[in-house]
Amino acid sequence: MTHHTAAELRRRLVEQLVADDVLHDPDVRRAAETVPREVFLGSAVYRPSSPPGVTVWTPVRHDDTPNDEWLSLTYQNKTWVTQVDGVLAEDADGPVTGGSPTSSSTLPGVVLWMLEQAGLARGRRVLVIGTGTGLSTAYACGVAGEECVTSVETDARAAERARKALGEAGYAPTLVTADGLAGCSDHAPYDIVIAFCSMRHIPYGLLQQVVPGGTFLVTLSGWGGAHGLVRLTVEDGDTAQGRFLPGYTSFMMARPHDHPPHGPVELLPGRERPSRIDPALLDDWTGRFVAQLAAPSAERLGAGAEQVLLDVATGSQARVRTADNGAGWTVSRRGPLDLWSSVEDAVTTWQSHGSPHVSEFSLTITPGAQRVWLGELGGSSWALPV
Ligand SMILES: C[S@@+](CC[C@H](N)C(=O)[O-])C[C@H]1O[C@@H](n2cnc3c(N)ncnc32)[C@H](O)[C@@H]1O
Incomplete structure (x- = not known):
């Protein structure tokens, strides 16, 4: 050797x-x-x-x-x-089962x-x-x-x-x-x-510490488990804009931005209807990113052909899986928020643009709002949970 x-x-x-x-x-x-x-x-x-x-x-x-x-x-x-x-x-005594880095x-x-x-x-x-x-x-x-x-x-x-x-x-x-x-x-x-570490939105106080013309490089993430690395140019303290970068960069979330802790989740029966989109699209890097933009308060559980979205604040659930007859998919919805309709709308919009990678998106920050745009500014956009 x-x-x-x-x-x-x-x-x-x-x-x-x-x-x-x-x-x-x-x-x-x-x-x-x-x-x-x-x-x-x-x-x-x-x-x-x-x-x-x-x-x-x-x-x-x-x-x-x-x-x-x-x-x-x-x-x-x-x-x-x-x-x-x-x-x-x-400091570990032995293997740790099931924890998070x-x-x-x-x-x-x-x-x-x-x-x-x-x-x-x-x-x-x-x-x-x-x-x-x-x-x-x-x-x-x-x-x-x-x-x-x-x-x-x-x-x-x-x-x-x-x-x-x-x-x-x-x-x-x-x-x-x-x-x-x-x-x-x-x-x-x-x-x-x-x-x-990644963030759900950009804290204004942090942005104000960057010189005009300076650069802020951060991975935007959320409770849906999606990530996009964005490079912002700061215009002045409360205003910035920039594009998401190519690639597949992810980081553990800044601790105060992580989802609230909760116990085991009980999936309860809800109102059923056919889903307009294949839930497996949420396994795609950008499909998941788009879903997270559309339902920013939802935590994503499950994967592949069975996706579960859970809104921690309201208890709203959406459970999406292959239909019993194997043709298409069924969503079972419960609670006040219609999480899956928002996801379906956003994913359909993304598909109508040709399902581009996250690097075709941009982020603008103004004193009143933080928005992620698909394609040109002024087109489709989603507000971040500030
Ligand atoms: C992926 S590690 C960074 C590793 C680093 N790039 C290196 O190569 O050593 C992320 C770090 O961010 C820290 N972190 C999480 N939330 C934070 C926060 N709000 N402020 C500062 N650090 C934070 C975590 O404790 C963790 O050590």
């Missing part, structure tokens, strides 16, 4: 990202060749496995793993989850591509939201200079771990433990804000 050093593995990863047309900027490339990801993975990560119906997160410890294997895992272009349901992998080291290819898309360059002041392991913050320091980087993390344990890793790797950005949805006014204004 050939043994590769961390520097060799980093160079290989960079070559792969250049060949894949992900990495172009020489300064971003230099940061990728320099930042030691092994320091940010720390002493343990979680490896997911999926027996039917559930994900099991098993801690993998550096101490129990041959160093070659650990380094090769480190330099895969892959996200490694470091915290599940608030428990860091290094709450912190991770994002795959380097996506982080580096996002830094390029945001136009990060030496001397540009950047706010990073969602420090996580500190890896993306280290790349940002490498590109912009550590004196230009402020990074905010809401989780105290993750923040402490990232602070240690950044110090060990030799970077000294400004680190803040707080809710990043409020930004960090002490160090504002910023030329660029990059969020590594």
Whole structure:
């Protein structure tokens, strides 16, 4: 077996990202060749496995793993989850069944591509939201200079771990433990804000911390489980607009934007009618995005041929599945909100435009509203739940 050093593995990863047309900027490339990801993975990560119906997160410890294997895992272009349901992998007693990731080291290819898309360059002041392991913050320091980087993390344990890793790797950005949805006014204004957690809408207070002409790069998500990475140009504090970008980028949601917790959901019988659309369209990246725009207060449960939408506030439900006779689909609706009619209308509109990818959509922010548009501004649009 050939043994590769961390520097060799980093160079290989960079070559792969250049060949894949992900990495172009020489300064971003230099940061990728320099930042030691092994320091940010720390002493343990979680490896997911999926027996039917559930994900099991098993801690993998550096101490129990041959160093070659650990380094090769480190330099895969892959996200490694470091915290599940608030428990860091290094603190876990054993496998965690069925939890949700709450912190991770994002795959380097996506982080580096996002830094390029945001136009990060030496001397540009950047706010990073969602420090996580500190890896993306280290790349940002490498590109912009550590004196230009402020990074905010809401989780105290993750923040402490990232602070240690950044110090060990030799970077000294400004680190803040707080809710990043409020930004960090002490160090504002910023030329660029990059969020590594997703948001249901853009907090105005955060937007106001960006200079006119500055860039805000964030994944818009929601309770329907859909995501779209949008690059906004800020005009002034309360006004911004921009396009969604190509690709399939998703991030865990900013914690205050996550759906309210609830117990097991009981699916109750409701009024039935045929569905105008195939529920499996919600498994499509953009189909799901459109459905989420149409029913922003609904949580999506189920998948494939059986989709369930649940409105947490009103208890409204829509359950859509293949019709009993196998011809078409049936929706069973219950409660005051007609969730599925809104979804049918939006999806039909999207289909009438040729079912384009989310990158054909744009977002406008004005003091009174935040709207996602399909195609041209002035065409079909949906308001975000602000
Ligand atoms: C996907 S991880 C970021 C990983 C980071 N890109 C890296 O490579 O290490 C998302 C992080 O956002 C943090 N987060 C969630 N909500 C937040 C909020 N409101 N403010 C700041 N950080 C938040 C989570 O605790 C988590 O550590």
